[in-house]
Amino acid sequence: MKRNIKKHKFGKFLKFFFLTLLLFIIGFVIYFFQAIKMPTPKIADISSLNEKRIKLGENFYGIKNNRLRKSESGLFELYVEGKPFERGVYNGKLTAELGKKQEDAFVEEINKMIPSKKILNFMKYMTAWFNRNMDEYVPEEYLKEIYGVSESASKDYLYIGTNYERILNYHAAHDIGHAVQNVAKVGCTSFSCNNSKSADGKLIIGRNFDFYVGDKFAEDKIVTFYNPAEGHKFVEITWGGFIGTVSGMNDRGLTVTLNAAKSEIPLSSADPISLIAREILQYAGNIQEAFKIAKKRKAFVSEAIMIGSAKDNATAIIEKTPTKCALFYPKTDVVIGPNHFQSDKLKNTELNIEDIKESSSMYRFKRMKELISGYEKIDYKAAAEILRNKKGLHDKNIGMGNEKNICQLISHHSIIFKPGELKFWISTNPYQLGKYVCYDLDSVFAVFPAMTENRELYIDSLTIPPDTFLYSEDYQMFIKFKKLKDKIKSASKNEKETVSEKDIDEFLKTNPEYFYTYQVAGDYYFEKGKFDKAEGFYKIALTKEVTTLPEKRNIENRLKEINEN
Secondary structure, three states: OHHHHHHHHHHHHHHHHHHHHHHHHHHHHHHHHHHOOOOOOOOOOOHHHHOOOEEEEOOEEEEOOEEEEEOOOOOEEEEEEEOHHHHHHHHHHHOHHHHHHHHHHHHHHHHHHOOOHHHHHHHHHHHHHHOOOHHHOOOHHHHHHHHHHHOOOOOOOOOOOOHHHHHHHHOOHHHHHHHHOHHHOOOOEEEEEOHHHEOOOOOEEEEEEOOOOOOHHHOOOEEEEEEEOOOOOEEEEEOOOOOOOOEEEEOOOEEEEEEEOOOOOOOOOOOOHHHHHHHHHHHOOOHHHHHHHHHHOOOOOOEEEEEEEOOOOEEEEEEEOOOOEEEEOOOOOEEEEOOOOOOOOOOOOHHHHHHHHHOOHHHHHHHHHHHHHOOOOEOHHHHHHHHOOOOOHHHOOOOOOOOOOOOOOOOOEEEEEEHHHOEEEEEOOOOOOOOEEEEEHHHHHHHOOOOOOOOOOOOHHHOEOOOHHHHOHHHHHHHHHHHHHHHHHHHHHOOOOOOOHHHHHHHHHHOOOOHHHHHHHHHHHHHOOOHHHHHHHHHHHOOOOOOOHHHHHHHHHHHHHHHHO
16 A cells, blocks of 8 residues: 555656656747847838849949949949948848858858758757857947848748848858867968068058858959948958958058957857957047957957058057957068967967967968068069968978968958058959959949949059969869869768779879878778778878878877777
8 A cells, every 4th residue: 555655656756757847848948949039130211121123234233322243353343331221231132142142152061061961950059059149249230231131131041040140140150160160260361561661661461361161152252342321431352141341441541351360169159250340440440449449349259350550551460369359569561460369468378379389370470471571572463472372481382272371272362452542452263363453442432332334443454463373284283183182082981982093193193292182092091991001191191291280180190090900
């Protein structure tokens, strides 16, 4: 009898326990999905949504004074004006196809990196959870503008999130990418020359934006000219659906470029660094004003923001981490922007010392210094030659595509600024190998709004010709290298897929000085269980200029694994 009473009580306890657990799970799920929802900004006037895009000519469109045209150079030129929401709406309507194509390319690349749908689905919710408070850090002005852009975003990806959630989260993709996987931190390099080192004694700035999400992602660059209702007019180099700044200049002659630095893995979201850079570009007129804006915003990754200022006739670098903000202001004729910190406040931190030791940043810093010293004076043509340089220290051939090269053959874009003249040169495809075309900011803002005649906006007489490398046998070999690399890497991942010895031999010939060529071949044979051949290729790879210490350790660990087994 007592035993039955105990069993009854235990049964009631179990029912109560599982009911409580079920209620907890239901409550957590409800909380989770409520927490990751991002409320759209409140918009008082939505009349801009009723405006229609009008075709004004071949690859030339307009809405009121706003314009989009495709230059013969292949660059898209966009002009938008007005209040935050309406300029976002006009941007979205004019670039809808470009935004769709950009998102297609981005999602395709993510699917290549993470082929598992279950893992992708899990990551979708984790990303949403991580970014759930991002709208509390981003200025309302940019939330409204992003909302306006999102109204024209594709409906194909609603399974990832609403249009507004996706477009807002994409602004943090650069930050999350280099924070979560520092080895993928892009190796951008920038420099500034002035006074005695500049051909005309005035500020000249150059940078490569080496942000690579596949070749398709970089096909359609947009040169966007903004005339906001508040703040300065400015230009930035961007892509469909993105309003943040990675490279830009305003009408006060202030330039902004971003260089990623080694960062701790963030625990929560904040203001994406590209939107902090955008705020600087829109509202700062000199270095101190830029620094003031950077200090008041919370970032969730570490970044170096190079600021060139015509007003100060100088260049400085704002070094920002999630907890600190420092100004590196050397006031020298040459300033180099690598991927590590240089200020007294941050240069001796443990993370920065580790970055200098393990990454390619210091190597490129020394190479940039070496290249600049090879010119008595730097003009825009010399700047392009430096940004296109494909050799290592002391002009050593370290392989095409090596991250230690200034020109890594992955650039989304390359740009040269003359802030005092409000001129800039932007590269055309592919990478920085196509011609650089020059725009005058004042001229574009004078003629582009309400333009009805389809004509070129860039200054033809100041065009920098394409790199001769583009027409060389080496370039053809590089194209072949990329194709064979993808083929061999695909076969390495697939047990049933193989490549021929002939393909491997051809591959080795395409880029023989690049360590990665031999690593890829070694990885293929390792995965196929042919360890003798793998060992041979790994050993050759270690005789070349390996990009980073982690990369070198990966190869050494494979050799150790082969020897142990």
